Amino acid sequence: MKYSIFLILIIFCVYNAISQAYHYRRYNVESGVIEYEITGTSTGIEKLVFKDWGRIEVKYTSYKSQIKNEREEFHYSTFIFNDTTLSIDFNKKTGIMMKNDMPSDFLKAIDYSTTAVAFKNLMEKMGAKYIATEYLFGKECMVWQIEKAGIKFWTWNNITLKTEVNFMGINTITQATNIDINESIPDESFAIPKGITIKELERKIK
Numbered sequence: 001m002k003y004s005i006f007l008i009l010i011i012f013c014v015y016n017a018i019s020q021a022y023h024y025r026r027y028n029v030e031s032g033v034i035e036y037e038i039t040g041t042s043t044g045i046e047k048l049v050f051k052d053w054g055r056i057e058v059k060y061t062s063y064k065s066q067i068k069n070e071r072e073e074f075h076y077s078t079f080i081f082n083d084t085t086l087s088i089d090f091n092k093k094t095g096i097m098m099k100n101d102m103p104s105d106f107l108k109a110i111d112y113s114t115t116a117v118a119f120k121n122l123m124e125k126m127g128a129k130y131i132a133t134e135y136l137f138g139k140e141c142m143v144w145q146i147e148k149a150g151i152k153f154w155t156w157n158n159i160t161l162k163t164e165v166n167f168m169g170i171n172t173i174t175q176a177t178n179i180d181i182n183e184s185i186p187d188e189s190f191a192i193p194k195g196i197t198i199k200e201l202e203r204k205i206k
Contacts, residue, residue: 026054028157032181038063040172044074051185054158055082058190079190088196095198136161137179 030053036046044063050056057080065072075090088095120130123144132143134154141154141161150167153160161176192198 026050026057027159029053029159029181031183031185032159032179033183033185034159034161034176034180035178036174037177038172038174041066041170042172046174048159049185049189051190054080056080056190077193079192081190086192086198088193088198090193093196095192095196096201097198098201137176139179 027050031051032048034048036048038044038046038061042063042065044061046062047060049058049060059078061077062075063073065074073091077088077090079086079088084097084099086095086097120142124130127148128144128146130142131145131152134141134143136154136156139156139161141156143152143154145152150165150170152164154162161179163172163174165172
């Protein structure tokens with residue numbers, strides 16, 4: 001599960017920096033629903049739902065992980081409301097809500113001429129290296145690598161369509177299986193589930 005949290009934090013910081021510094025769209029698609037399949041060391045499904053160009057988003061993840069003789073099941077969601085993120089662990093029925101502020105000096109060093117330029121600039125500053133261009137579902141994707149973490153991911157219009165993790169015995173692929181874009185997304189899709197104990201944290205990245 002650690003690799004998933006690590007990747008979520010990286011992507012969230014990138015998108016949040018774009019949003020708070022220049023009020024940019026997180027994605028170059030207004031709304032959508034994307035379904036994913038998780039295979040490898042972990043097996044399961046994931047579903048991304050977003051609107052308002054990604055400023056409002058929820059990602060549902062459910063998977064089983066087999067490492068050596070240990071088998072675990074994880075069920076969680078990550079909500080994004082502009083510059084606030086809420087991570088919910090359904091096994092524990094707990095959630096952590098956090099507002100994330102990027103340091104001003106870091107943001108000033110970014111070229112925000114377009115969303116695509118800002119995304120690429122931020123990814124590089126956060127340790128990801130652009131290595132290739134490939135096609136998934138007939139869509140032109142930028143392929144990124146975070147070598148130290150053993151992570152590769154494919155982005156289209158700033159949306160991750162595929163992720164590969166090869167790190168410390170973990171070998172997992174998360175890949176989109178269905179993509180519906182510019183869908184009409186009801187507000188109910190982003191309702192926080194009942195019965196969850198939520199702790200609010202205020203954190204600044206310095």
